[in-house]
Amino acid sequence: xxxxxxxxxxxxxxxxxxxxxxxxxxxxxxxxxxxxxxxxxxxxxxxxxxxxxxxxxxxxxxxxxxxxxxxxxxxxxxxxxxxxxxxxxxxxxxxxxxxxxxxxxxxxxxxxxxxxxxxxxxxxxxxxxxxxxxxxxxxxxxxxxxxxxxxxxxxxxxxxxxxxxxxxxxxxxxxxxxxxxxxxxxxxxxxxxxxxxxxxxxxxxxxxxxxxxxxxxxxxxxxxxxxxxxxxxxxxxxxxxxxxxxxxxxxxxxxxxxxxxxxxxxxxxxxxxxxxxxxxxxxxxxxxxxxxxxxxxxxxxxxxxxxxxxxxxxxxxxxxxxxxxxxxxxxxxxxxxxxxxxxxxxxxxxxxxxxxxxxxxxxxxxxxxxxxxxxxxxxxxxxxxxxxxxxxxxxxxxxxxxxxxxxxxxxxxxxxxxxxxxxxxxxxxxxxxxxxxxxxxxxxxxxxxxxxxxx
Ligand code: LLP
Numbered sequence: 001x002x003x004x005x006x007x008x009x010x011x012x013x014x015x016x017x018x019x020x021x022x023x024x025x026x027x028x029x030x031x032x033x034x035x036x037x038x039x040x041x042x043x044x045x046x047x048x049x050x051x052x053x054x055x056x057x058x059x060x061x062x063x064x065x066x067x068x069x070x071x072x073x074x075x076x077x078x079x080x081x082x083x084x085x086x087x088x089x090x091x092x093x094x095x096x097x098x099x100x101x102x103x104x105x106x107x108x109x110x111x112x113x114x115x116x117x118x119x120x121x122x123x124x125x126x127x128x129x130x131x132x133x134x135x136x137x138x139x140x141x142x143x144x145x146x147x148x149x150x151x152x153x154x155x156x157x158x159x160x161x162x163x164x165x166x167x168x169x170x171x172x173x174x175x176x177x178x179x180x181x182x183x184x185x186x187x188x189x190x191x192x193x194x195x196x197x198x199x200x201x202x203x204x205x206x207x208x209x210x211x212x213x214x215x216x217x218x219x220x221x222x223x224x225x226x227x228x229x230x231x232x233x234x235x236x237x238x239x240x241x242x243x244x245x246x247x248x249x250x251x252x253x254x255x256x257x258x259x260x261x262x263x264x265x266x267x268x269x270x271x272x273x274x275x276x277x278x279x280x281x282x283x284x285x286x287x288x289x290x291x292x293x294x295x296x297x298x299x300x301x302x303x304x305x306x307x308x309x310x311x312x313x314x315x316x317x318x319x320x321x322x323x324x325x326x327x328x329x330x331x332x333x334x335x336x337x338x339x340x341x342x343x344x345x346x347x348x349x350x351x352x353x354x355x356x357x358x359x360x361x362x363x364x365x366x367x368x369x370x371x372x373x374x375x376x377x378x379x380x381x382x383x384x385x386x387x388x389x390x391x392x393x394x395x396x397x398x399x400x401x402x403x404x405x406x407x408x409x410x411x412x413x414x415x416x417x418x419x420x421x422x423x424x425x426x427x428x429x430x431x432x433x434x435x436x437x438x439x440x441x442x443x444x445x446x447x448x449x450x451x452x453x454x455x
Contacts, residue, residue: 017032023373038317049429056429057360060440065318071317083291089133091307099437114310165219169225182232186199188201191244232306252269272307275309280354311410325338325339325398341419342383350414
């Protein structure tokens with residue numbers, strides 16, 4: 001199957017790829033890669049597009065993030081195809097993966113962007129994106145963030161509080177430039193996802209409550225330098241079902257009607273991001289199914305529709321390569337200490353995220369292969385929470401290169417220098433070509449900006 005046929009991040013195999021045994025969890029690498037369009041095994045070696053993973057590890061070293069350009073474009077295209085019947089703008093959520101090369105590929109494809117900081121806006125502009133196609137989300141925008149975004153010609157501020165609204169009006173007055181805004185409405189809908197990435201409940205810090213939204217819009221309409229252009233909502237991340245999106249949309253539509261009754265007309269509706277991906281055995285709805293559930297309601301509105309997908313565009317386009325440095329079997333547990341750690345990929349430690357770890361060369365693979373054992377794949381950081389995967393059946397030797405899949409989203413962007421570890425390099429693959437898109441940090445980089453105390 002060609003890459004372009006393999007769109008959407010939609011699962012091809014619906015059967016689980018996990019075999020759970022008493023010893024541990026075996027993830028069948030062939031079955032797993034069958035639903036990861038960017039990856040395949042050929043002659044027992046793992047490839048991304050047409051490039052061998054072992055070759056990448058050899059050339060660029062480990063740990064190393066690697067992204068498939070085609071896989072990014074295919075999911076982006078799946079979004080634009082699925083919503084082709086409406087005026088729409090796909091605003092890629094930069095926080096998922098903000099490497100300039102990734103942003104540049106999406107700029108070329110025609111994407112807009114969702115940002116949450118001035119830094120992210122600067123990245124979009126550096127990658128050749130236009131501020132007019134950017135929406136600015138986030139609960140804590142400062143005067144200088146607003147000033148920068150406004151003067152660059154931001155497409156829309158997604159406003160999360162009355163005080164933010166007042167601040168935007170003040171900045172806009174100072175620069176005598178009306179500010180385009182949406183209110184981010186918190187619809188109080190349960191996204192049924194991990195509590196840390198659920199954002200649309202009353203208890204969450206995000207947005208303006210559904211009950212208050214109408215009054216705040218009326219207040220906004222009175223402000224001299226506010227141009228009301230839309231309405232926005234984002235209820236969480238890694239949603240696998242469509243129902244919460246539909247429930248949120250229904251609440252937003254209610255508001256749009258109330259606003260019309262009060263004479264407030266909008267130009268767009270922004271439904272945020274949040275569509276989940278299959279990491280191992282999750283069964284998220286496909287982009288097509290997601291679109292089919294929303295389209296009838298959206299087309300009646302006659303508004304331009306914005307989405308802010310992050311994870312679904314890049315998660316399965318990316319992998320993290322890591323080398324096995326030390327094997328430490330013990331009576332109770334076997335630890336494989338690898339050269340990536342929680343500073344490189346914090347999702348398992350922070351959200352108990354389960355990500356697949358597969359071999360880059362197959363001969364040693366197999367649930368019954370000699371030497372297969374249950375391993376905890378851990379980093380070298382001094383924290384018990386420093387693990388990448390637990391109880392995985394693998395046949396390992398030191399020096400093996402392991403591939404962690406689903407690492408394209410919230411991988412590098414959440415990495416840190418904890419334990420004075422330089423951040424990983426990043427590489428992009430397209431067909432048989434590969435390019436370094438971020439140099440590995442050096443040890444000297446880590447303290448280059450620090451200044452010794454002078455007595
Ligand atoms: N729009 C807004 C306002 C958001 O807050 C987010 C994500 C998105 C869009 C994109 O959502 P996505 O399509 O990627 O689900 N670090 C966590 C995920 C945090 C998501 C934060 N907001 C993780 O690794 O699971």
